[in-house]
Amino acid sequence: MLPAGEVRIYLACGVTDMRKGFHSLAAQVQTSLLHDPCSGALYIFRGRRGDLIKILFWDRQGMCLYIKKADRGRFVWPQAKEGVVSMTMAQMSMLLESIDWRATAWTARPELVV
Template identity: 55%
Template sequence: MIPVPGGARVWIATGKTDMRKGMSSLAMQIQQGFGRNPHAGDLYVFRGRRGDLLKILWHDGLGMSLYAKRLERGRFTWPATSDGVISISAGQLGFLLEGIDWRNPQYTFRPELAG
């Protein structure tokens, strides 16, 4: 899991992103397309067209980091809006990275017996 600092916000870049983009191109998209500062310490999450690949851009104060995750099965749950960014919590980011629907997580395992 990415160590999300307490004051950092997590932003989902809604819509589809060209996954061939690297750090510089994604930072320019954040700056020009969304009007935000990519060096402010927030995390920006991007998803590709197929929905099985995520990229997360984060500047931790020392440098820019680019994280990528590809699901072997299934797709990442994504907002229905097609442009802009929305904010989610660090806990919702954890669900998203696990392939769980972060909007309404469902726990599937409940113990029946104590011993």
């Protein structure tokens, strides 16, 4: 379960190898993003195809890894090739629903209304 309340959330810009696990992603947070992976912040990574994201965070007892694969469409991501983007909990909620969190527009419209 993801933490509730005020928490810092960072998107790792660019493409991440989705074969990476806890240790490799934590090392990427330290070396590429220059952050402490045990700070309690959430770090979000996206694969090349854009239909898979991983969220790494420390819950004071251990490292947690949340993975989500989109059935249709892709997760909206910044154009930057490297660096980090800060976001709010509301923006992250939209990201997890495949909504364009930058403009609040749906990325995949329903094909059939019942």
